[in-house]
Amino acid sequence: MSTPTRSGKVLHIDWTRCDARGSCTELLPELLRSDPWGYPLPAGGGSDVAIPAHLAAAARDAVGLCPVLALRLS
Amino acid sequence: MNEALWALGRGTGVVALVLLTVTVVLGILTRSGRPAFGLPRFAVTLVHRNSALIGAVFVLIHVVTLLFDPYAQLNAVDFFVPFLGSYHPFWLGLGTVGLDLLIAILVTALLRRWIGQRVFRVVHWAAYALWPIALFHSFGTGTDAGAPLFILLAVACSAVVVGAVIWRTTTAFQLRNRTTPDRRIEPSRIAADQKTKELR
Ligand code: HEM
Numbered sequence: 001m002s003t004p005t006r007s008g009k010v011l012h013i014d015w016t017r018c019d020a021r022g023s024c025t026e027l028l029p030e031l032l033r034s035d036p037w038g039y040p041l042p043a044g045g046g047s048d049v050a051i052p053a054h055l056a057a058a059a060r061d062a063v064g065l066c067p068v069l070a071l072r073l074s
Numbered sequence: 075m076n077e078a079l080w081a082l083g084r085g086t087g088v089v090a091l092v093l094l095t096v097t098v099v100l101g102i103l104t105r106s107g108r109p110a111f112g113l114p115r116f117a118v119t120l121v122h123r124n125s126a127l128i129g130a131v132f133v134l135i136h137v138v139t140l141l142f143d144p145y146a147q148l149n150a151v152d153f154f155v156p157f158l159g160s161y162h163p164f165w166l167g168l169g170t171v172g173l174d175l176l177i178a179i180l181v182t183a184l185l186r187r188w189i190g191q192r193v194f195r196v197v198h199w200a201a202y203a204l205w206p207i208a209l210f211h212s213f214g215t216g217t218d219a220g221a222p223l224f225i226l227l228a229v230a231c232s233a234v235v236v237g238a239v240i241w242r243t244t245t246a247f248q249l250r251n252r253t254t255p256d257r258r259i260e261p262s263r264i265a266a267d268q269k270t271k272e273l274r
């Protein structure tokens with residue numbers, strides 16, 4: 001499988017805000033699994049997730065729809 | 075023409091009430107962090123926002139039509155400063171308070187990324203005042219307030235909102251005990267969890 005093109009964008013999860021509402025894990029299932037408590041779990045661990053180009057729109061939706069503003073794209 | 079304006083003013087008011095009802099319920103569902111009506115969580119949030127915006131459009135048409143309605147005798151000041159109107163000042167005033175609250179709620183919600191989550195949340199609580207205010211306003215000023223169909227609708231909306239608010243206050247509403255800080259994800263915990271999964 002070829003590596004997907006990067007969008008250059010990184011999704012940051014702010015753990016002090018995240019309340020495990022689970023809408024990001026629904027929008028970005030390719031990148032975020034849900035831990036047993038409902039918190040998002042990036043495939044490589046950590047708080048920063050590199051966004052491939054084809055998921056850039058989904059990532060923007062995730063940022064806009066996180067009910068507690070715990071996500072940021074940069 | 076006046077008849078048409080009047081009908082439009084009433085009709086849009088009723089639709090606004092229904093949309094505000096839907097919005098309040100979806101807002102509570104958004105807060106609950108659960109999927110609902112076959113919608114995933116993110117869609118519940120999305121529809122909550124959209125129904126609020128569509129509701130606001132109906133409120134806008136509602137007040138603008140009534141501005142041109144000679145019977146309601148409204149002027150621009152009555153839109154924002156309550157209790158000055160000449161026709162049913164109290165009930166109309168409730169509509170004005172409702173409009174002010176609605177504007178405040180919408181503006182802070184749309185600017186939430188800039189004003190911060192705390193201010194947004196505090197102002198958003200006003201939604202629980204807005205809804206009954208809009209309801210009382212419609213009973214007080216509405217020409218159709220006595221009509222069985224309107225009463226039926228109002229009772230249905232009230233039942234839904236009251237039900238949702240009661241559910242909101244129960245402990246079952248909270249999916250987890252959100253006050254325990256140790257639920258916060260820590261790398262060690264992820265590792266530990268992976269281990270348990272592997273062992274299983
Ligand atoms: C939160 C926003 C509002 C909602 C949800 C709302 C809802 C309603 C409803 C359900 C009615 C009853 C319609 C009927 O069957 O006769 C009504 C009537 C009315 N509303 Fe509002 N309203 C809102 C804001 C306002 C504002 C800001 C004003 C004016 C300052 C206003 C002025 C009136 C008037 C004059 C009537 C009587 C219409 C008539 O029967 O001729 N409303 N409203």
Ligand code: SF4
Nearest residue numbers: 018019021022024066
């Ligand atoms: S949508 Fe926001 S609150 Fe919900 S899990 Fe994702 S980051 Fe956390």
